[in-house]
Amino acid sequence: MEKSKAKALGVAPLSAIDLPHAEYVRAAHAAGFGAIGLRLEAVSVTDVPFPRDRGSKDFRGIVSALAETGLEVLDVEVLSIRPDTTREEWLPLLELGAELGASYLNVVGDHPDLTAFADIVAALTVDAEIFQIQPVLEPVGFRPLNNFDTAVQIARAAGCGVELDVLHYMRTEADFSTIADNPDLFPILQLCDAPTELSGHGERLIPVARSRKMVDLMIAEARDLRLLPGHGNAPIGELLAALQRTARISVEIPNTELRAGRPAPEYLRMLASETTAYLGSITGSERAKDLPTINRKEQNRVE
Template sequence: MTGNARRLVGLAQLSLVNTAPPELVGIAAQTGFDFIGVRVRPVTPTERPYNLQPGSPMLRDTLSRMEDTGVTVRDIEFLLLDGSDQREAWLRMMEAGQALGARSLTVAGADPDSLRLVHTLARMTADGRGFGITPTLEAISYQPVASIAQAADIARQAGCRIVVDTLHFNRYIGPGAAAQWEELSANADLVPLLQLCDGPAVRPDSSEALVAESRSEREVPGEGEFGLAEAVAALPDGLPVSAEAPSDRRVAELGELGWARLLKSGVDAVLAEAATRRDTENLHTAAAK
């Protein structure tokens, strides 16, 4: 389905957040993606909810489309861990994820108490084993857990993993920001998925603008200044990548299918650049021996 024989390429739900999962499967198939991510729980009160619990009509429709196209579901989302008891919520999410064949559940750390967050994630990780799903903690630039180093430290204590989003990776400016690249390489063993998007080097100047960019104003991979090929090359060869690039404006201009097609082209170009970069580095290493 994809021109990248070396790795799987996915389409994140956030890229087309108003597209129901059955239709997202169809769009992914038409544009060459191997898998999709699915929001089995809405993030905001205004977001369209998708009922994918076992027995639901939408789940049956999604599974049917998956069987017809070969597109799979690799990850589900999204839960903001804020220190409250959300076990019932994540168990329902895991039920839906298991039915879809997902491997991971993306969460973010909004709890300022890191010890409590570790405990929450450890309990969530233990629950996930029964569903074949591992929590993946995402460092988000405007949440308490904002850096790769923070996310990795918490994940190692809790026994879970981390997902890397290139937007938040580039927008983090807190303690240790200068070491983000080193932390990415040092914790590559924790990363099951890299989410790709692009954007300008200049960071938005307010929290509100950061949130707006994150949810609805990202750029096509390769069209901005994020150094995506370097991020791909810093992680294991063959690691799955997912296009997570919402843009309300460009979806309105191009339509869902056109936007997905543009994202796939952008990801392919980034992966080709990363492969060239890796091959060049290997040649230099061999020549130096």
Template sequence: MNALRIGVAHLTALELNPSELVALSAHAGFRAVGLRTSPVVPGAIHYPLKAGSAAHRDLVRLLDDHDMLVREVEFIPLVPKIDVASYEPMFEAAAGLRAQAVTVSGDDGDFSRLSANFAALCDLAAGYGLRIDLEFMRWRHVGTLGDARRVLDAVARPNAAILVDALHLARSGGTPVEVGELPPAYLKAVQICDAPSASPAGDEAIIREAREGRLPPGHGALPLTALLHSLPSGTVISAEMPFAALGAAERLALAFKASKRVIEQALHEDEGNA
């Protein structure tokens, strides 16, 4: 695991624009951010950025001033009629921010078509030095870790990876053992939060929990230290913790402190077992 630069996903404080997120996240202790530059669904909150624009240049300067990285930009749903080429401006802007990856979801029941579109996204992203991370979620067609692994096996692209979200892993029936069985090249990033052991009933409740009901790491029952132990060397770790009970600054501070505590616990256990 890589505990040197803990990141934070934009969903943790989606009410903040990118500049606000960078500044407040840096103040909280984070060293990297994710940015929602494209909507999860049409009309949803996002903050589009155009390469070379004044806002884009200002954000690059702000990242440099705070010694912050952009881990990922999101979000691309791999729907049946996706226009892959239409995402090139998003990739250009992401590359200008020195982002590492773009997050996508699998929303097509036709495996061959989904795999072909995923491969095309990977090929387009490769020209910008970007990785494509496929995030599985129980309510989507790519709903499990196994589903995501089959897609990566099919496309065989060097810049394809799986994004493992601790909550989505648990709610889809996955385990840290399965994560540890992935080829190391398939896993570059993990997002952590916490939740009760009991899963909400039904997809609507699962979605609501994922978007609004996550707990700070270490405040629930998810096997976070086991998950962290299962990661290959170099995997980056980010917090994704929307928690409406607190304002954005307080939420980010709690997310960092809780994440750092869990990561340090896992590192301490690693040292004890060495």
């Protein structure tokens, strides 16, 4: 598949993680998104497993959906690097990602020794170059790799990138200068909003966590209570200004409250419309050309 260079608005799989993959592709396209992420490796038991057998009906269905819609596969998820992670774990992801046309592989750090983690990332980056895929490290507040400064140092040494998830930027209390001083390292900005502190959700997180049997409220927020842009306190405008010429934007907003009663395709259309309206409201006309866009033709066709 040929990789598109168009700066279309993307959507991350967690925004509609319950949809079978081919349905997700078509729903994202109908919503007006021009790029998607695909989750090849499940993170939770509720994630829909990705078919690894390329000869299977399910895998062929995904490939057909991508071909029919013309959607770009921006990135594939998610490689968790642990002490026992080896090439045998990441090579199949890279092969599958390359066949799907992905540009990036999302990587999270679950290795307690970050020096050893950096060595593994370096080896991964060498292998990934063969497949024309760039690994992007995602610092997460509830994982060992939970610091953007550290991620930048590792990425700079290894030759890979860093993914800027707005929620994790907030929860790791990242320094804005780390982002602004290293724009070349951030090819993806995963867009959502959040209150300044976890406690800003009030009591809303508790029933969400209980329903998912989650002990860590930070995990519950990340998977089920991300906010629409402009509905929290994240410095989205500043982050976009710092990365506007380097980063692609991918919407990652799972929110059980907003989703309640909405079919997934309708929810994705709402995310596309709300995000595009927000981006237009905070961006001056002189920078409009740098904004990602949604496919209004497709969106209007289903409304």
